[in-house]
Amino acid sequence: MPDLEVRIDEKRFGDAVILRDLTFSAQCGEFLALVGPSGVGKSTLLNLIAGLDPLFDGSIHWHGAPLHRHAHSPERLGMMFQEPRLMPWLSALDNVRLVLADPAAESERARTLLQEVGLGHALDAWPNQLSGGMQRRVALARAFAVDPRLLLMDEPFVSLDMPTGNRLRESLLALWQRDRPLVLFVTHDLREALALADRVLFLSEPPARIMLDYVVPLERPRNLEGTAIAKLQERLFSRHPSLLSGALEAPSVRHDT
Numbered sequence: 001m002p003d004l005e006v007r008i009d010e011k012r013f014g015d016a017v018i019l020r021d022l023t024f025s026a027q028c029g030e031f032l033a034l035v036g037p038s039g040v041g042k043s044t045l046l047n048l049i050a051g052l053d054p055l056f057d058g059s060i061h062w063h064g065a066p067l068h069r070h071a072h073s074p075e076r077l078g079m080m081f082q083e084p085r086l087m088p089w090l091s092a093l094d095n096v097r098l099v100l101a102d103p104a105a106e107s108e109r110a111r112t113l114l115q116e117v118g119l120g121h122a123l124d125a126w127p128n129q130l131s132g133g134m135q136r137r138v139a140l141a142r143a144f145a146v147d148p149r150l151l152l153m154d155e156p157f158v159s160l161d162m163p164t165g166n167r168l169r170e171s172l173l174a175l176w177q178r179d180r181p182l183v184l185f186v187t188h189d190l191r192e193a194l195a196l197a198d199r200v201l202f203l204s205e206p207p208a209r210i211m212l213d214y215v216v217p218l219e220r221p222r223n224l225e226g227t228a229i230a231k232l233q234e235r236l237f238s239r240h241p242s243l244l245s246g247a248l249e250a251p252s253v254r255h256d257t
């Protein structure tokens with residue numbers, strides 16, 4: 001039985017059908033990227049899986065039971081959004097401790113996670129003293145603080161410069177490889193999806209469904225800026241030209257490396 005089974009028969013906002021017949025399943029330990037044109041419904045889908053929006057036809061099961069009625073689901077679900085969403089009046093350490101069931105007893109875990117994401121020197125800093133990249137590091141540590149079995153990430157590294165984004169992606173992969181949650185990672189950057197994921201789920205034009213469930217045929221570690229990913233992207237677009245409709249970036253193979 002798959003650990004996660006998603007079956008969205010229909011999700012609408014008013015008269016607009018956003019998702020229809022969207023199904024997929026996944027196992028704990030997998031890293032899935034969800035890609036698709038802007039506005040197609042990626043965040044809507046994550047919100048359904050997170051339980052933030054209960055208004056849809058269909059079902060979402062975790063280990064065979066409805067996800068949000070599962071005895072262990074609340075504390076095993078991690079989330080990270082485009083914005084770091086830190087509490088400005090709390091230190092970096094307290095922002096991570098905030099999500100812990102027993103902050104006093106588990107303080108060491110919060111401290112260790114911040115060290116692991118490279119913020120051991122900034123435990124007591126306020127969010128406004130941290131750069132955008134450092135704030136995302138705090139958000140990443142917070143997402144892992146609950147030892148999530150399911151981690152939902154909605155374009156968490158968007159609008160960062162490439163080196164900062166790369167360091168965050170490396171930190172994410174290191175934490176994922178150690179703790180092995182199931183990660184659902186939304187991005188519109190296909191190269192980022194191919195650099196991170198085991199499988200890439202491509203969403204169709206609205207009403208969105210999964211139009212391609214693609215197993216990434218690359219060993220790890222992978223180099224986001226290397227030719228292997230650029231060539232794979234080019235091959236994907238030539239085999240599946242329909243992926244080019246929408247906002248996915250067209251392939252740009254660099255032959256200079």
Ligand SMILES: Nc1ncnc2c1ncn2[C@@H]1O[C@H](COP(=O)(O)OP(=O)(O)OP(=O)(O)O)[C@@H](O)[C@H]1O
Binds near residue numbers: 045
């Ligand atoms: N609360 C809401 N009420 C009405 N319409 C909504 C609501 N939330 C989202 N939508 C609409 O649903 C569609 C899907 O939005 P969603 O944010 O899920 O797309 P997305 O794929 O995540 O977009 P992007 O890549 O730009 O972040 C859009 O047309 C959006 O305008």
